[in-house]
Amino acid sequence: MAQGNFADGYPTKAQPVLPPESVLFGRSRGMQTLLQKAERVALVDVPVLIYGESGTGKEVLAKFIHQRSPRASAPFVKVNCPAIPAALLESELFGYEKGAFTGALGSKPGRVELAQGGTLFLDEISELELSLQAKLLQVLQDGKFCRIGGQEERHVDLRLLCATHQRLEDRIAAGAFREDLFYRINVVGLRVPPLRERLADIPAIVDYLLAAYNDRYNGKAKPLSRRILERFQAYSWPGNIRQLENLIKRYVVLGSEDAIWSELGPQPPSWPPEASRPGSIPLKGMAREAAREFERKVILEVLQAHHWNRKKAAQALNISYRSLLYKLRKATEPPAGNPAP
Numbered sequence: 001m002a003q004g005n006f007a008d009g010y011p012t013k014a015q016p017v018l019p020p021e022s023v024l025f026g027r028s029r030g031m032q033t034l035l036q037k038a039e040r041v042a043l044v045d046v047p048v049l050i051y052g053e054s055g056t057g058k059e060v061l062a063k064f065i066h067q068r069s070p071r072a073s074a075p076f077v078k079v080n081c082p083a084i085p086a087a088l089l090e091s092e093l094f095g096y097e098k099g100a101f102t103g104a105l106g107s108k109p110g111r112v113e114l115a116q117g118g119t120l121f122l123d124e125i126s127e128l129e130l131s132l133q134a135k136l137l138q139v140l141q142d143g144k145f146c147r148i149g150g151q152e153e154r155h156v157d158l159r160l161l162c163a164t165h166q167r168l169e170d171r172i173a174a175g176a177f178r179e180d181l182f183y184r185i186n187v188v189g190l191r192v193p194p195l196r197e198r199l200a201d202i203p204a205i206v207d208y209l210l211a212a213y214n215d216r217y218n219g220k221a222k223p224l225s226r227r228i229l230e231r232f233q234a235y236s237w238p239g240n241i242r243q244l245e246n247l248i249k250r251y252v253v254l255g256s257e258d259a260i261w262s263e264l265g266p267q268p269p270s271w272p273p274e275a276s277r278p279g280s281i282p283l284k285g286m287a288r289e290a291a292r293e294f295e296r297k298v299i300l301e302v303l304q305a306h307h308w309n310r311k312k313a314a315q316a317l318n319i320s321y322r323s324l325l326y327k328l329r330k331a332t333e334p335p336a337g338n339p340a341p
């Protein structure tokens with residue numbers, strides 16, 4: 001597969017790591033149709049609008065299209081529109097000249113310029129302000145723009161890919177998105193289906209993610225049980241592949257399927273434990289369970305906040321690394337008298 005230059009904003013020499021095509025697109029009919037369209041559209045220099053729910057893989061698809069395009073060896077520059085404060089977005093996108101505003105001590109190119117020859121990926125384009133939509137429209141019409149505070153008209157040659165999880169038609173109706181820009185960016189629209197429409201692809205995605213995160217976290221997590229894979233294929237996945245990915249990360253770090261069951265809705269049949277069913281109220285045990293559950297929740301949140309780096313999480317929790325490992329082991333042991341499903 002061709003390689004390109006990728007960065008979360010700025011071009012670098014770092015190589016992209018995309019799942020292999022068989023995992024990325026899987027076997028479901030919807031994804032196979034998407035693969036055919038994506039391969040065809042990659043070769044043609046037209047703007048593409050990628051839409052779909054959060055976490056479905058819109059960014060991964062944008063990178064795939066760039067990799068398969070004649071621009072693959074030029075930069076892929078991403079701009080996450082809602083992540084950049086509105087006041088800064090114009091200078092991030094279009095750059096500025098020295099003295100353009102207080103604090104502009106030098107000049108700086110924007111991301112539009114950095115994408116020269118390559119692909120500009122505007123993520124969550126629906127969040128772009130109307131004034132910036134007008135400036136972007138001009139770039140799309142004739143490739144021309146000015147840096148903030150600059151007189152010189154600059155020219156850029158790029159391919160625009162946009163993504164949105166919101167219906168742009170609704171934003172147009174609300175007066176928040178320009179209709180003319182919509183038609184410019186939506187020459188081809190690609191819908192990425194939600195995970196619940198491609199449940200059969202889950203085992204292959206799980207295998208891939210498990211190997212990837214075992215590798216990244218130096219983990220030795222075993223393949224998941226058939227029972228949990230079946231549950232995965234009967235689940236609705238509101239957070240799509242991102243949610244699945246987080247579950248697998250958690251499984252690799254905590255080393256137990258118990259850590260994932262709780263997120264999948266109704267507990268397996270052995271839950272709740274015999275002793276806590278109506279008729280008997282074992283207060284001591286319940287308090288211990290509640291404390292254990294609370295500790296598990298806090299540990300998970302801190303691990304997540306530190307990108308699953310256990311050393312940093314231990315520091316943040318003000319406990320030793322060994323003590324964190326011990327707590328993780330304990331947190332994932334099945335409760336007494338209630339074997340793991």
Ligand SMILES: Nc1ncnc2c1ncn2[C@@H]1O[C@H](COP(=O)(O)OP(=O)(O)OP(=O)(O)O)[C@@H](O)[C@H]1O
Nearest residue numbers: 019023024053054055056057058059060205241242
């Ligand atoms: N087919 C796949 N196999 C394995 N991992 C995948 C696949 N598709 C996406 N991912 C992973 O799932 C996560 C979500 O993908 P991505 O960021 O592309 O989705 P998105 O639609 O842009 O999400 P959001 O709307 O939240 O920005 C990423 O970490 C990505 O690497």
Ligand SMILES: [Mg+2]
Nearest residue numbers: 058059123163
């Ligand atoms: Mg995204």
